[in-house]
Amino acid sequence: MSRRAADRLKVVLNHLDRSNSASVRSSFTSSQAVSYHPQTLRYTFDTGFLSPEQRIFYEENGFLLIKNLVSEEDIDRFRAEFEHVCKGDVKIPGMVVMRDVAIAKSEFVRDQKAVSKLQDFQDDAELFRYCSLPQILKYVECFTGPNIMAMHTMLINKPPDAGKKTSRHPMHQDLHYFPFRPVDHIVCAWTAMEKVNRQNGCLVVLPGSHKGTLQEHDYPEWEGGVNKMYHGVRNYDPNHPRMHVEMEKGDTLFFHPLLIHGSGMNQTQGFRKAISCHYASADCYYIDVTGTSQENISKEVNEIATRRYGTDISVSFADTWALRGRLVHGERTSL
Numbered sequence: 001m002s003r004r005a006a007d008r009l010k011v012v013l014n015h016l017d018r019s020n021s022a023s024v025r026s027s028f029t030s031s032q033a034v035s036y037h038p039q040t041l042r043y044t045f046d047t048g049f050l051s052p053e054q055r056i057f058y059e060e061n062g063f064l065l066i067k068n069l070v071s072e073e074d075i076d077r078f079r080a081e082f083e084h085v086c087k088g089d090v091k092i093p094g095m096v097v098m099r100d101v102a103i104a105k106s107e108f109v110r111d112q113k114a115v116s117k118l119q120d121f122q123d124d125a126e127l128f129r130y131c132s133l134p135q136i137l138k139y140v141e142c143f144t145g146p147n148i149m150a151m152h153t154m155l156i157n158k159p160p161d162a163g164k165k166t167s168r169h170p171m172h173q174d175l176h177y178f179p180f181r182p183v184d185h186i187v188c189a190w191t192a193m194e195k196v197n198r199q200n201g202c203l204v205v206l207p208g209s210h211k212g213t214l215q216e217h218d219y220p221e222w223e224g225g226v227n228k229m230y231h232g233v234r235n236y237d238p239n240h241p242r243m244h245v246e247m248e249k250g251d252t253l254f255f256h257p258l259l260i261h262g263s264g265m266n267q268t269q270g271f272r273k274a275i276s277c278h279y280a281s282a283d284c285y286y287i288d289v290t291g292t293s294q295e296n297i298s299k300e301v302n303e304i305a306t307r308r309y310g311t312d313i314s315v316s317f318a319d320t321w322a323l324r325g326r327l328v329h330g331e332r333t334s335l
Contacts, residue, residue, distance in 0.1 A: 043143070043184055043210075043256060050142045058143075062210030063245075063255035069135055070191050070250045078275055079193060081126040082155055083108050086115050092124045094323075100167065103159040107271050114159040114271070116167075121153045122326050128153065131277040132328050136189050139254055140279045140329075143187035147282035147330035151178070151186075151321060158201050158272040161265040167201060170232025171262040173209075174278060176217045177297055178257060179289050179317050180335060183214075185281035186257045192247035193273035200272040201263045203245045203253065206236070210256035216293045231297060236260055280325075282333045286318040 043062075044055045050064075058064045084090040085097065086108040096119040103114035121127040130136070131150040140148055161167040175183055196202045217231040240260075245253055255261065257278070266272050289298050298317040305315040325335050 045142055045145055047142050049138055055142075058254075058256075061205075061207040062259040063205055063207070063253055064139075065245065065247070066139065066252050066254070067248070068250045069139075069252040070130075070133065072250060074130070074133070075191070075193050075249060075275075078127060078130060078155065079273065081124065082118065082157070082273070085118060085124075090124070092121065094123055095119070095121050100159050100162075103162050103167075107157070107159075114157070116157055116159055118155040118157075119153070120324055121155065122150065122324055127155065127275070128326070130191070130275050131279075131326070136191075136252065136277075137329050139252075140187060140189060143254065144185050144279055144281040145283065145330075147333050148328050149280050149282045149284075149325045149332065149335045150277050150328045151180075151280050151325050151335070152278035153324075154276050156272075156274045156276065158263065158266045158274075160269050160271065161267060167266045169201075169230055169263045170220045171204070171206070171236060171260050172217060172230075172232050173214060173258050173260055175214050175257040176231060176294060178278070178280075179294065179298070179321060180280060180284045180286050182284065183257055185284055186278065188255050188257065188276055188278045189252055190255070190274055190276040191252040192249055193275055194249050196245075196247040196251075196272060196274065198244050198246065198264065199266075200268045200270065201266040202247065203261055203263050205243050205245060205255065206240045206260040207243055209236070209240065209260040210258040212258060212260075214258065214293060215260075218296060232262070233260055279328075280335060282327065282330060282335050284335050286321070286335075289317060 041055055041059050043059050044050060050058075054064055081090065085092070085095070086106065088109075096117075097115055098117040098119060099113040100116040103116070106112040106114050118127070122131075128150075131153060137148060158167055174188060175186070178186065180186070190203065215233045215236060217233055219230070220232045247253065289295055301317055301320055302315065305320055322335070
């Protein structure tokens, strides 16, 4: 790499303030040339869509923030559909409606605990439009390749904290929940549905932690409890530099499944909404997690599936994902 290119790369990476109080507020969209060797970049494909700066930033940090990617009109439609689900106007088989264990006040329906998350909305045509948005898929292809599966869908509605801190999401790695590989061909798109900041519980990321391995996860021993399925990394370096990713409505964060991340309490009086999808290359394959650190989540998922579908039906961990996956681009080659 030439001295000029090295200096430019240093400027790019120095945009990432590694102090504990830093916030990410912008992304890299420059098309300036940088001398680098594409074959040495592990985490992205050279599709010609990402700039060299963007590829290098993701390589080093495990995430990439793109400003104003999803239109206000689309987000307002997703919000309206979420309200319909909460009110019971829309009922989608297979969609999981999760409620906060400590928040008794619902946003749209009286006398019900607050809906904190919609999970597995792949059969809701309106919400699933998010997963197929062309502007999202253009970026996703840079991480997964051309054959793209939408594997895991969520609309997160972080409620105001009731004083028990249950609105926190422990630091975790998304790969803990996924029995498919290779890890580098999986990516999450996470879009803010309104302004997201430290006050209402923005994402917190540990830059560069995607270069590590999958850590052991379990429920954290928190006073006040923790919501169902909110596992956290048991041991991670608390001194690792962290960043608070503050976002505007329509901003989208793409991040690697090994990136350690979480979110803090919502200390405002309103609900904080975001919509997300985990994508994987259709060329990925399922693995057996028996005897691994993922065995605990596998058993928990299987127990839930047994309660839902009956004890006479055997549903494996991989089966639960195969049922949810939907092709959104290219060919369904494996998953």
